[in-house]
Amino acid sequence: MHVPDGFLDAPTSIATGAVAVVAVGVALRGARRELDDKTAPLAGLVAAFIFATQMINFPVGAGTSGHLMGGALAAVLVGPWTGVLCVSVVLIVQSLLFADGGITALGTNILLMAVTTVVVGWVVTRVLLKVLPKRVGMVAPAAAVGAFVSVPAAALVFTGLYAIGGTADISLTTLATAMLGWHTVIGLGEAAITFLAVGAILSVRPDLVYAARDVIAERDLVIKPKESVA
Amino acid sequence: MSTASKRTVPFTWVAVGIAVVALLLAGVVSYYASAHPDGLEYVAGKTGFLDSASEHGAADGPLADYGTKGVDNERLSGGLAGVIGTVVVLLAAGGLAMVVRRRSSSSSDEA
Numbered sequence: 001m002h003v004p005d006g007f008l009d010a011p012t013s014i015a016t017g018a019v020a021v022v023a024v025g026v027a028l029r030g031a032r033r034e035l036d037d038k039t040a041p042l043a044g045l046v047a048a049f050i051f052a053t054q055m056i057n058f059p060v061g062a063g064t065s066g067h068l069m070g071g072a073l074a075a076v077l078v079g080p081w082t083g084v085l086c087v088s089v090v091l092i093v094q095s096l097l098f099a100d101g102g103i104t105a106l107g108t109n110i111l112l113m114a115v116t117t118v119v120v121g122w123v124v125t126r127v128l129l130k131v132l133p134k135r136v137g138m139v140a141p142a143a144a145v146g147a148f149v150s151v152p153a154a155a156l157v158f159t160g161l162y163a164i165g166g167t168a169d170i171s172l173t174t175l176a177t178a179m180l181g182w183h184t185v186i187g188l189g190e191a192a193i194t195f196l197a198v199g200a201i202l203s204v205r206p207d208l209v210y211a212a213r214d215v216i217a218e219r220d221l222v223i224k225p226k227e228s229v230a
Numbered sequence: 231m232s233t234a235s236k237r238t239v240p241f242t243w244v245a246v247g248i249a250v251v252a253l254l255l256a257g258v259v260s261y262y263a264s265a266h267p268d269g270l271e272y273v274a275g276k277t278g279f280l281d282s283a284s285e286h287g288a289a290d291g292p293l294a295d296y297g298t299k300g301v302d303n304e305r306l307s308g309g310l311a312g313v314i315g316t317v318v319v320l321l322a323a324g325g326l327a328m329v330v331r332r333r334s335s336s337s338s339d340e341a
Contacts, residue, residue: 001270006284028330035331038241044324045248051319052256055296055312057264064272065264082327089323093315099286099294158270168279175277182269204239204247 005102012165017107030081047086066186072121072147076211080122087114121150140199147194151187155179256312
């Protein structure tokens with residue numbers, strides 16, 4: 001969903017740029033609480049994995065393809081603030097080095113793929129983990145649902161931005177329907193990749209998965225007293 | 231049970247695992263990626279605003295469009311670009327995270 005230069009007019013691009021700067025600034029402060037000597041290198045690896053996976057466009061039918069956005073995945077693995085930073089770094093490198101995503105659209109792309117997918121993916125995952133039984137096995141499915149929802153959410157935000165500052169005179173209902181439709185299908189791919197990646201890390205080191213920490217802590221609190229009695 | 235949690239896989243192994251998977255995806259698997267336009271591009275084409283996209287400012291860069299300039303072999307050109315990008319992102323994001331992180335005065339980690 002990398003927006004090129006020219007899709008949105010200058011005022012809108014400047015506005016999204018300002019929002020992106022603020023968002024990254026806030027994320028820099030928030031990430032401090034999430035990052036320590038071990039999770040900092042992990043954040044680099046997660047960003048690298050997202051960059052690599054974004055290169056793998058998967059077909060979704062009718063001559064269309066989609067690729068991972070990675071916001072939900074990053075948030076679940078390394079925390080939401082760090083997640084915003086990870087995806088933002090990916091987008092900056094893609095735009096400057098690979099001419100993927102316009103330079104004037106960088107703020108727009110950060111708003112769509114780094115902020116929207118992280119916030120939506122993280123909130124949905126957290127709510128599900130609160131409702132679902134407190135088991136580590138619930139983290140990957142919850143993350144997958146969060147990832148699934150995050151993609152059409154980003155498509156909706158793009159449609160909203162286009163309604164404000166789109167440069168072509170097109171039917172907004174047509175745009176909204178098409179964007180939502182295709183990105184719901186692409187969301188399934190996002191969910192599958194997120195499920196596999198989170199599941200893989202959980203199977204070897206559940207303690208490294210940020211979203212699983214509360215579950216592990218609560219589980220240990222419940223188990224320990226029982227063990228000490230026995 | 232929670233304290234003696236079976237065999238703990240060292241962090242280094244996990245890190246190497248993620249790095250290898252990322253490098254293989256970007257360096258090898260990316261060649262087989264779908265060349266169809268992505269959701270946004272497709273919708274832009276169908277809805278009729280794809281033409282409003284302007285030339286990218288870095289379109290002449292050495293790695294533009296995920297190809298390495300000067301490398302004619304398509305598989306090699308794309309794979310090399312992918313590997314370079316993965317390493318750049320790893321260093322940039324990892325470096326940023328190292329700067330942002332809270333320093334532990336007493337590190338009691340296993341590795």
